[in-house]
Amino acid sequence: MEIVLENLGKLHYRVNEESGNQNYIFIHGNSLNHESFSGQFKLNLNGSSYFLDLPGHGKSFKSGHKNAYSLNWFSEIIQEFINVLSLKNVVLIGHSLGGHISMQTAHKNNQIKGVIVFGAPPLSFPPDLGAAFNPVPEGALAYKSNLTEDEIVSLSKFYSGDQSIQLRYQSMIRDTHPEFREKLMAGAMAGQMQDEIESIKTSGVKFAILNGTQDPAINQGYLTTVGAPITTDNKIYPIEGGHSIQLECIEEFNSGLLEILGNFEK
Numbered sequence: 001m002e003i004v005l006e007n008l009g010k011l012h013y014r015v016n017e018e019s020g021n022q023n024y025i026f027i028h029g030n031s032l033n034h035e036s037f038s039g040q041f042k043l044n045l046n047g048s049s050y051f052l053d054l055p056g057h058g059k060s061f062k063s064g065h066k067n068a069y070s071l072n073w074f075s076e077i078i079q080e081f082i083n084v085l086s087l088k089n090v091v092l093i094g095h096s097l098g099g100h101i102s103m104q105t106a107h108k109n110n111q112i113k114g115v116i117v118f119g120a121p122p123l124s125f126p127p128d129l130g131a132a133f134n135p136v137p138e139g140a141l142a143y144k145s146n147l148t149e150d151e152i153v154s155l156s157k158f159y160s161g162d163q164s165i166q167l168r169y170q171s172m173i174r175d176t177h178p179e180f181r182e183k184l185m186a187g188a189m190a191g192q193m194q195d196e197i198e199s200i201k202t203s204g205v206k207f208a209i210l211n212g213t214q215d216p217a218i219n220q221g222y223l224t225t226v227g228a229p230i231t232t233d234n235k236i237y238p239i240e241g242g243h244s245i246q247l248e249c250i251e252e253f254n255s256g257l258l259e260i261l262g263n264f265e266k
Contacts, residue, residue, distance in 0.1 A: 002059075005080050009061025012053040013081075020047030022113075022261075023087040025078070027098030029119065029244075030142045030184070031155070031176040032169060033058030036095065039250035045261065047089070052081065054098075056180035058172070069180045070187025072194070075105040082109055089113050091206075091261070095246060096120055096217075097184070103196035107203035114264045115200065116257065118210035119243050121223050122230060125195035127188070132222050139217055143185035145178040158216065160244040169244075197230055206232045206264040210256050212241040212248075233263060 002010045014034055024045055026037045034051035035058070043049070053060040055077060056069060067073055078101060082090055091114035094102035099120025106115050121132040133139065138158035141151050156169040187193065200207050209227050213220070228236050237256045241249040 003081070003084055005061075005077065005084070008055070008063065008077075011055065011061065011077070011081060012059035014041070014051040016041065016049045016051075018045060018048055020045065022047035022089045022091060024049045024091050024093060025081070025087075026051045027078070027092060027094040027101055028052070028054065028057070029096030029098055029159070031057070031173045031181065032095075032159075033172050033175070035168070036172065036244070037246060039247050040254065040257070043254055043257070045258075046265070050081075050085075050087075054101075056177035058175060062177040062179075064179070067187075067192070069183035070190075070192035071100060071104055071184070072187070072192045074101045075108060075194070078102075078105050079109050082111055087111060091116065091264070093117075093257070094120060096243065100193075100196060104194040104199055106205050106207075107194075107199045112203070112205055114206040114208075114261075116208045116210065116260055118245060118253075119212065119215060119217065121218050122196045122200065122209075122227050123193075124197050125193065126191070127193070132219055132226075133217055134219055136216050143181050145182040147173065147178070158243070160248060161242055162244075162248055165244060165247050197226070200230050208232060208237065208260040208264075210237045210239060210245065210253065210260070212243055212245040213238050214241060215243045215245075217243055 028036045033053045037051050090112045092102035093116045096119040099117030102115045138154050141155040152173050156166040239245045239249050239252045245253050
């Protein structure tokens with residue numbers, strides 16, 4: 001399905017309509033698309049689930065605007081999506097980049113009641129990237145505009161150790177607007193982002209972190225000391241997997257997601 005965002009373009013999404021009083025928005029990672037949540041398409045939740053293609057990704061519009069693709073800009077996109085569809089009682093579920101967008105949007109819309117992230121350590125402002133992330137060379141490719149085929153393969157391997165997932169990711173990376181990656185980093189360096197920790201604290205939303213214990217990107221010590229204390233349950237939900245636990249460990253991920261959502265409703 002598609003909706004038209006005023007003065008921007010068409011935003012593509014998939015929706016699973018279910019009865020219930022919640023709405024769930026799944027937000028994918030850097031250079032991926034909504035198909036990266038295919039393991040959650042048939043998950044029965046207490047309401048409708050929306051799986052987005054962020055602008056510059058999948059079938060959604062590509063922007064040439066100078067301020068496009070910053071974290072603040074993506075946050076505005078999510079708010080407009082909620083408002084255009086008049087969604088109530090929203091839970092944001094974000095992977096990697098999608099997790100950072102979710103945390104930065106938490107305090108901006110009173111219909112957001114919960115945030116669940118994975119592959120996304122909560123960042124302060126200015127962000128201490130050296131503390132939050134491990135120094136993995138392949139990670140820099142997520143912020144390079146034009147990638148060679150070898151670099152596309154390397155980035156997909158960084159995202160997942162599973163070969164079948166890598167092949168799917170390579171197709172998604174090729175389809176991503178190259179300007180997105182460079183502008184995302186440029187926006188962050190220019191301060192076009194929010195303090196995610198303060199956003200969660202001041203928003204009053206329920207907050208949880210699912211964590212791939214073998215994620216090569218994330219400093220696990222940082223996640224425990226900085227992330228856990230701001231979660232609703234004061235803990236991290238561990239899953240034995242890498243950066244893409246939603247596809248690598250579908251059963252465990254879905255079970256953890258349902259447990260968290262059940263706790264949110266208590």
